[in-house]
Amino acid sequence: MTTETVSSYPVTPRNRVRRLHERGSYDRAAVHHVLDAAMLCHVAYVIDGQPYATPTLFWRRDDTLYWHGSSASRMLRHLKAGTPACLTVAHLDGLVLARSGFNHSANYRSAMCFGTARLVEDPAEKAEAMRDVVDRFYPGRSALLRRLTAQEAKATTIIAMPIEEASAKVRAKGVGDDEADFALPIWAGVIPVATVLGAAQTCPRLAEGVEKPEALAIFPAGGRLDAALQAGQRLYEGG
Amino acid sequence: MTTETVSSYPVTPRNRVRRLHERGSYDRAAVHHVLDAAMLCHVAYVIDGQPYATPTLFWRRDDTLYWHGSSASRMLRHLKAGTPACLTVAHLDGLVLARSGFNHSANYRSAMCFGTARLVEDPAEKAEAMRDVVDRFYPGRSALLRRLTAQEAKATTIIAMPIEEASAKVRAKGVGDDEADFALPIWAGVIPVATVLGAAQTCPRLAEGVEKPEALAIFPAGGRLDAALQAGQRLYEGG
Numbered sequence: 001m002t003t004e005t006v007s008s009y010p011v012t013p014r015n016r017v018r019r020l021h022e023r024g025s026y027d028r029a030a031v032h033h034v035l036d037a038a039m040l041c042h043v044a045y046v047i048d049g050q051p052y053a054t055p056t057l058f059w060r061r062d063d064t065l066y067w068h069g070s071s072a073s074r075m076l077r078h079l080k081a082g083t084p085a086c087l088t089v090a091h092l093d094g095l096v097l098a099r100s101g102f103n104h105s106a107n108y109r110s111a112m113c114f115g116t117a118r119l120v121e122d123p124a125e126k127a128e129a130m131r132d133v134v135d136r137f138y139p140g141r142s143a144l145l146r147r148l149t150a151q152e153a154k155a156t157t158i159i160a161m162p163i164e165e166a167s168a169k170v171r172a173k174g175v176g177d178d179e180a181d182f183a184l185p186i187w188a189g190v191i192p193v194a195t196v197l198g199a200a201q202t203c204p205r206l207a208e209g210v211e212k213p214e215a216l217a218i219f220p221a222g223g224r225l226d227a228a229l230q231a232g233q234r235l236y237e238g239g
Numbered sequence: 240m241t242t243e244t245v246s247s248y249p250v251t252p253r254n255r256v257r258r259l260h261e262r263g264s265y266d267r268a269a270v271h272h273v274l275d276a277a278m279l280c281h282v283a284y285v286i287d288g289q290p291y292a293t294p295t296l297f298w299r300r301d302d303t304l305y306w307h308g309s310s311a312s313r314m315l316r317h318l319k320a321g322t323p324a325c326l327t328v329a330h331l332d333g334l335v336l337a338r339s340g341f342n343h344s345a346n347y348r349s350a351m352c353f354g355t356a357r358l359v360e361d362p363a364e365k366a367e368a369m370r371d372v373v374d375r376f377y378p379g380r381s382a383l384l385r386r387l388t389a390q391e392a393k394a395t396t397i398i399a400m401p402i403e404e405a406s407a408k409v410r411a412k413g414v415g416d417d418e419a420d421f422a423l424p425i426w427a428g429v430i431p432v433a434t435v436l437g438a439a440q441t442c443p444r445l446a447e448g449v450e451k452p453e454a455l456a457i458f459p460a461g462g463r464l465d466a467a468l469q470a471g472q473r474l475y476e477g478g
Binding site: 014019039040042043044045046049050051052053054055057084085086087088090092094095097098099100101102104106108110112114130131133134137138141142144145146147148149152155156174175177181182183184185186187188189190191192193194195196197198199200201202203204205206207209210211212213216219225 | 253278279281282283284285288289290291292293294296308323324325326327329331333334336337338339340341343345347349351353369370372373376377380381383384385386387388391394395413414416420421422423424425426427428429430431432433434435436437438439440441442443444445446448449450451452455458464
C-alpha cells in the first residue's frame with residue numbers, strides 16, 4: 001500500500017470533481033473533516049430507475065458510513081449484494097454577493113462519498129451500531145440509558161456503506177469579481193452563515209434530582225453545531 | 240380541477256411517506272414552506288446506474304424548481320426528454336435526547352420533490368432564470384449589477400424541474416419517550432439548532448461611497464437564514 005492510497009481516496013470518473021476543480025480534494029482527512037462536522041446527510045439511491053435523495057442522520061466509523069433504514073431497506077432485503085449509493089454532506093457557510101450575477105456564489109464545505117450500501121444483519125455489528133448511533137453524537141450516553149429491547153432492535157434497520165471513493169469541495173473566501181468590476185459603484189460582500197446550538201430545553205417530565213450529564217458540555221448554548229460534532233467524533237474515536 | 244388537486248400534490252408509491260407517516264404532508268403550501276426556507280438543496284439523479292446526491296443552490300418559481308448545471312448537464316444535453324430527479328431540502332431544528340436509544344430523534348423540516356429535470360434552452364426562459372437566481376435571494380439586486388455577458392450566459396447551464404409529486408415531513412416537538420420510561424433517573428431534553436446570519440463583511444475593494452442596499456436588510460446579523468429566505472421568496476413572488 002503506497003502513501004497515496006493511505007491518505008487519499010482513488011480518483012475515478014465517478015468522484016472526479018468536474019466544475020471548479022481547484023476547490024476539490026480527494027484527501028481522506030479532508031473528506032472526514034467535512035463529514036464529521038455533520039449529523040444530517042443526504043443519501044442518493046435508485047429504485048426501479050427512480051433516484052431518491054433521502055435526508056437522514058448518519059455517522060462514520062473509520063471508512064464506513066452508517067445510517068438508519070429508510071425506504072431503501074425494503075429494497076436491500078432483496079439485494080444481498082447491496083446497491084450503489086452516494087452519501088453527501090454540505091455545510092452552507094456564507095452568501096457571496098458580487099458585482100455581477102455571474103460571480104455571485106456561496107461559501108460551503110461539501111463531501112460526496114460513493115460505495116455499495118448493505119443492510120447490517122450480523123447481530124454483533126448491529127448491536128455495536130445501535131450503541132454508536134447514540135455515543136458518536138453524545139459521548140458515553142448509551143451506558144446511561146434504558147437498555148434496548150429485542151423488539152426495538154428488530155424494528156431498527158441499519159445500513160452500512162464502506163467508502164470506495166470520495167471527494168471534498170470547499171469554498172471559503174471573499175468576493176471573486178472580475179478585475180474590471182471591482183471599481184464599479186456596486187456593494188459587494190459576504191454574509192456569513194453558521195448553524196448554532198440553543199440552550200438545552202430539559203424535558204418537563206424529568207425525574208426529580210436528575211442533572212444534565214457533564215459530557216453534554218460539548219453542546220454549549222451559542223456554540224457551533226459543526227464544532228460540537230467534530231469534538232464528539234474525536235471522543236468517539238478515542239473511546 | 241378539484242380543490243384537492245389545487246392544494247395538494249398527488250400521492251403515489253414514489254412520494255408516499257412510509258416511515259412515521261403521521262409526520263408527512265402532501266399539501267402544496269406545506270412543501271413550499273419548507274423549500275422557500277432554503278437556499279441549499281440536494282438533487283439526486285442517475286448516470287449509468289450510479290446515483291448522485293449533488294448539493295446545489297436552487298429556487299422555486301410556482302411549481303417549478305430551478306438550479307445551476309451540474310455533472311448532470313452533460314448527460315441532459317443528450318437527453319432532450321429529460322431525466323428523473325429528486326430534489327430534497329432538509330432543515331435540522333434540534334437534537335432530541337430521550338431516555339432510551341430507540342427514542343432519540345431530531346427535530347427537522349424536510350421536503351422531497353419528484354419530477355423530470357430538463358435543460359433550460361429557450362433564451363427567454365434562460366435570461367429570466369439568470370435574473371431570478373439573483374433576485375429570488377436578494378430582492379431587486381439584478382438591476383443594480385454589471386450586466387451579464389453573452390459569454391457568461393453561454394457558460395451557465397440552468398436546469399428546470401416541474402414538481403410532479405412531493406411530500407413534506409416535519410418533527411417539531413419534545414422528547415417522545417415510552418410512558419414507562421419517563422420516571423427513570425435519566426436526563427432528557429431537546430437541544431435546539433438554528434442556522435443564523437453573521438454581520439455582513441463588506442468587500443475590502445469596495446468603491447468609495449458605496450452603501451449596502453436597503454433590500455439586504457432582510458439578512459440582519461443574528462437573524463435566522465430560513466426566515467430571511469422566506470421573506471425573500473415573498474418579495475420575489477410579489478415583485
